[in-house]
Amino acid sequence: MDFTLVEEQQMLADLVGRFVEKEYSFEARRKLSATPRGWSEQHWGTLADMGLLALNVPDAYGGMNASVAETMIVMEALGRALVLEPYLSAAVLGARLISEAGTDAQKDRWLPELAAGRLKTALATLEPGERFDLSNITTTARPSNQGFVVDGRKGVVLHGDRADLLLVSARTSGAQTDTAGVTLFAIDPKTPGVTLRAFPTLDGQRVAEVCFSGVPVGSDAVIGAIGDGYPLLEWTVDHGLFALCAEAVGTMARLAEMTYDYLRTRTQFGRPIGEFQALQHRAADILTAVEQARSVLYFAASRVAGADADERRRAVSAAKNLIGRCGRFVGQQAVQLHGGMGMTDELPIGWYFKRLTCIDMTWGDAEHHLERYGTYV
Known part of the structure; x- marks a missing residue:
């Protein structure tokens, strides 16, 4: 695989490089990290205007349908300045997950919003005390007349405190550590029963602990197949x-x-x-x-x-x-x-x-x- 940057990729690298050089001095980052939000809405809008939030969104939904090479270029540039905005959570994880497994209705609803920067997602998967095992899930989603009812707790959710949509793994069947029986849901954090506790991390980023207590979600909130989400x-x-x-x-x-x-x-x-x-x-x-x-x-x-x-x-x-x-x-x-x-x-x-x-x-x-x-x- 040839990793020599083609002209378009070099232009992308230069574009992001100019952004971080202009906007992300060390002192500017320090001040941003100390704000209640922990990052800048103005910078988020600039990232959207530059098209960076649309990289991993298919072109049919207003995106650029870029390859992993473009994601690598952008993330490396953001790493050079310790950028605080939730690019990973929304523009990489959220965009890729919904593009890969979302229904047509979900894609129509969320992908254009992600590309424009009007929607921010957060992946809520790890649970307190379970280390790094993605399949060790105690959060449950039991069937109801309207769809499902979710109960459980997720820890260290990157940028979960400012997310407009939580992408949550829950168990619909099977034992606690089974890879089968895991289902993914898209849950609005404003839904009754969802509570968040935000806190800063060692490096000045923001994470949240998210609790679900009898949270009702519709069947249209399921991403991918029920029970086959792992x-x-x-x-x-x-x-x-x-x-x-x-x-x-x-x-x-x-x-x-x-x-x-x-x-x-x-x-x-x-x-x-x-x-x-x-x-x-x-x-x-x-x-x-x-x-x-x-x-x-x-x-x-x-x-x-x-x-x-x-x-x-x-x-x-x-x-x-x-x-x-x-x-x-x-x-x-x-x-x-x-x-x-x-x-x-x-x-x-x-x-x-x-x-x-x-x-x-x-x-x-x-x-x-x-x-x-x-x-x-």
Whole structure:
């Protein structure tokens, strides 16, 4: 697979790069993170105007029907600036899930709104105490005269506090850890019985804990087939993991650049510390880790859209494992090479390391994906 950017892709990379360079200085991000919303509606509108929210929406619904390569380009650029807007939740997860498995009515209703930025989705799948097992679901959806009644709780829902539509996994049959019997629902968070508790994460993002108590949902809220939603859920999360890996590569690359700049400008004993051979070796190790991460990301890009589910799972888990380990290494080296300043919140270095840490913990850390990879070898 050739990963040389064609002209249109290079224009896309330049477009997103100009946006983050203009709008996302470190101080601007700090101020945004401290607001009650945690991100900017104005920036969200700009992303919509640039067409970035429509990338993963089919052209029949006002989208661009882009490939995973375009998602990779955008997420890497957003990772370089630690962008706070819920791009992953809405423009990647929501758009891909509804495009893949939504009914014609659901697509007509939601996809144009997603492409225009008027609808924001959040994937509510992991539950408190269940670690990273997507099939370990205690949330239930029992049949009713109008459709279903949902009860349960979901934890660490990315951008769930501002979502207009929750994409929820619930059990309609089977035992707690069965992959069969899982159904996906689209639930309006304003429905009676839905309560949300929002809180910030280590890296300044926003997540929510969502509780469902006797929540009525109609049959038209089901996405995909009843009882057969697990493969679709796993497919959606794998695309989200790939996007997170791309974001992590952009974050690592920017972290490395800031570290190299510091080594060139910080002086000790009358000379830049970057001239000391021991530190040059460490800088080279950082560059090696970033390039390893980029290489495995490209490998995942060549598999994530394929028809072979086992190939997709192996590639995504291989990428998540290696990128998680590389991110930890690059973050540690960057902090150490900056000395005491690297530990302070006043310097961007620590925030980039925090974001890499949170990416590693999202939908499975490096160790979890090493184990997952082994199950599909």
